[in-house]
Amino acid sequence: MGAGIVAGRAGLAWGAARLGFDALETYKNSSFQPVETQMGPMIQMLIRTSTEAPVTQKAERVGWKIG
Structure with missing residues (x-):
């Protein structure tokens, strides 16, 4: 919910905030490997596209509305 509040107060549209949240989740689930x-x-970089769990998205949305 806290991230949603910050995004809302920063004036981000909900779609832009979701994109950012999912980009962070994708980054966290990706890995870097040395190759020769x-x-x-x-x-x-091995990218694993990810989205957050629905319960997390709902909490962020509530926070965004508050912000």
């Missing part, structure tokens, strides 16, 4: 390439060692 012909150009030398590099880092590869």
Whole structure:
């Protein structure tokens, strides 16, 4: 709910806030792995697209309305 309040007070539209929340969830569920390439060692990001649980989304929405 706290994140929703912050987003609401910042004037974010609900869709923009949801996009940001889901982007953070995707980042948290992704990982970085070192890989060896012909150009030398590099880092590869494995992205796992994620959305938050419905109960979390509902709490954020309530907070957004309050904010």
